[in-house]
Amino acid sequence: MREDKMLPDEIIKAVADTISGIRAKDYASSISAFHRIQGSPGFQEAIEYVKSAVQSVSDAKVEVFEYPTDGKISI
Numbered sequence: 001m002r003e004d005k006m007l008p009d010e011i012i013k014a015v016a017d018t019i020s021g022i023r024a025k026d027y028a029s030s031i032s033a034f035h036r037i038q039g040s041p042g043f044q045e046a047i048e049y050v051k052s053a054v055q056s057v058s059d060a061k062v063e064v065f066e067y068p069t070d071g072k073i074s075i
Contacts, residue, residue, distance in 0.1 A: 018057075027053060039069045 005012065030049060035042030051062045 031046050034046035034049065036046050037043065047064055051064065054060055054062050
């Protein structure tokens with residue numbers, strides 16, 4: 001590890017190999033395709049899309065928190 005770096009070279013390489021501006025744009029485009037007004041079915045579909053995308057690239061535990069919006073519908 002070089003002294004001017006805060007992280008080991010293998011960590012930097014792993015991040016650089018994983019992060020993609022094109023992939024980030026694709027995620028943003030996919031999420032924006034859902035109708036995301038609070039409480040709408042599209043909002044839930046967007047949540048499921050993000051949850052699935054995260055789980056497909058990592059072992060991270062994804063937890064969705066729900067809050068009432070109008071006393072009937074939770075987001």
